Amino acid sequence: AQRVTQPEKLLSVFKGAPVELKCNYSYSGSPELFWYVQYSRQRLQLLLRHISRESIKGFTADLNKGETSFHLKKPFAQEEDSAMYYCALRRHSNYQLIWGAGTKLIIKP
């Protein structure tokens, strides 16, 4: 079954601490994975995609095919990182996205 799992509904860390938002997937074939973010009262937006291998707002994510994971990391959290984060996987068959349930990240001052 094709599935994206974000095991943490809520993650709370102090400002300046490292952040890791977990994402695990189940997919037969080569996955294409994404992280999206939704700040309070703003629209959902793409944060990064694994094929770009980029760092956006200090966040990085590495695809680990052995562990079927795509965890989102940032070495030093900032208060403005507080948001809802979604991991998503794109089906190659029809380009639809499969979404995780989301993790609410709270950065404490």
Added chain:
Amino acid sequence: DVKVTQSSRYLVKRTGEKVFLECVQDMDHENMFWYRQDPGLGLRLIYFSYDVKMKEKGDIPEGYSVSREKKERFSLILESASTNQTSMYLCASGEQYFGPGTRLTVT
């Protein structure tokens, strides 16, 4: 500036009413999507369209229909609204661009 707009930010309807949610994009995208967003469930795909008059069911199409008569406009229709359709509805154009959402309450 890229834009995806949705016809309403908030909507309150009664059970049994027919509800229309409209989404318009100005990027000439072929793919457009309708999701519902519920706490603890993430986004669930209702329908998507990959071209004018072309549509495919997503994961939860029951109780919904869609219309794509023009490339820029993708409409979601609730034929007979029910209370379990109370939710936030998000339209997306391509994989990257989302509308602001419509919070629908069915009483």
